[in-house]
Amino acid sequence: GAVVSQHPSWVICKSGTSVKIECRSLDFQATTMFWYRQFPKQSLMLMATSNEGSKATYEQGVEKDKFLINHASLTLSTLTVTSAHPEDSSFYICSEGGVFPDEQFFGPGTRLTVL
Amino acid sequence: AQSVTQPDIHITVSEGASLELRCNYSYGATPYLFWYVQSPGQGLQLLLKYFSGDTLVQGIKGFEAEFKRSQSSFNLRKPSVHWSDAAEYFCAVVGSGNTGKLIFGQGTTLQVKP
Numbered sequence: 001g002a003v004v005s006q007h008p009s010w011v012i013c014k015s016g017t018s019v020k021i022e023c024r025s026l027d028f029q030a031t032t033m034f035w036y037r038q039f040p041k042q043s044l045m046l047m048a049t050s051n052e053g054s055k056a057t058y059e060q061g062v063e064k065d066k067f068l069i070n071h072a073s074l075t076l077s078t079l080t081v082t083s084a085h086p087e088d089s090s091f092y093i094c095s096e097g098g099v100f101p102d103e104q105f106f107g108p109g110t111r112l113t114v115l
Numbered sequence: 116a117q118s119v120t121q122p123d124i125h126i127t128v129s130e131g132a133s134l135e136l137r138c139n140y141s142y143g144a145t146p147y148l149f150w151y152v153q154s155p156g157q158g159l160q161l162l163l164k165y166f167s168g169d170t171l172v173q174g175i176k177g178f179e180a181e182f183k184r185s186q187s188s189f190n191l192r193k194p195s196v197h198w199s200d201a202a203e204y205f206c207a208v209v210g211s212g213n214t215g216k217l218i219f220g221q222g223t224t225l226q227v228k229p
Contacts, residue, residue, distance in 0.1 A: 044217075044219045093158070
């Protein structure tokens with residue numbers, strides 16, 4: 001299957017700063033990538049769908065100005081958490097969309113801690 | 116709206132014992148169903164999937180799942196659990212609209228006793 005990497009694997013930042021998380025498809029050109037958020041002991045919640053060369057589509061309740069998604073190439077999507085606050089602390093996971101309805105390939109996740 | 120329910124938040128089984136993890140879905144049409152496993156430090160890994168055809172699906176690591184439309188269920192089973200199976204298990208369904216978006220259940224944490 002496809003390989004998806006995320007960088008960094010964990011990050012600690014101060015409240016009010018911005019953090020960028022990269023999601024790379026290492027062996028597949030992904031026109032679609034998904035970004036999920038996972039709180040401890042909870043399920044994955046879809047935040048947005050990232051489409052190469054176009055604006056991301058955000059799920060209801062997700063602030064698009066806070067969670068900026070850029071999908072500038074077929075192998076890279078980035079999620080920037082702007083003006084991060086402690087409540088943004090979470091595990092962020094990206095996935096490569098694959099070909100519907102086939103499986104998605106997930107990155108290992110990024111643990112964000114905002115102090 | 117589509118939804119997935121995993122009734123068991125936490126399950127503990129002894130090594131060598133059989134395992135069944137429950138998954139119920141709510142979906143109007145024929146669902147595309149998945150089981151993923153999440154281990155610490157690793158991305159979600161697909162165990163198996165059901166799109167159509169044979170309702171008993173074989174997956175990796177000795178897992179299987181059975182699609183039962185009448186019960187809206189897609190339970191995951193393994194005849195003999197290994198200590199390395201301890202992980203978080205997620206059932207998921209592809210949402211409507213052919214967008215590929217996955218809707219996940221709450222997850223079941225599997226603990227394996229020696």
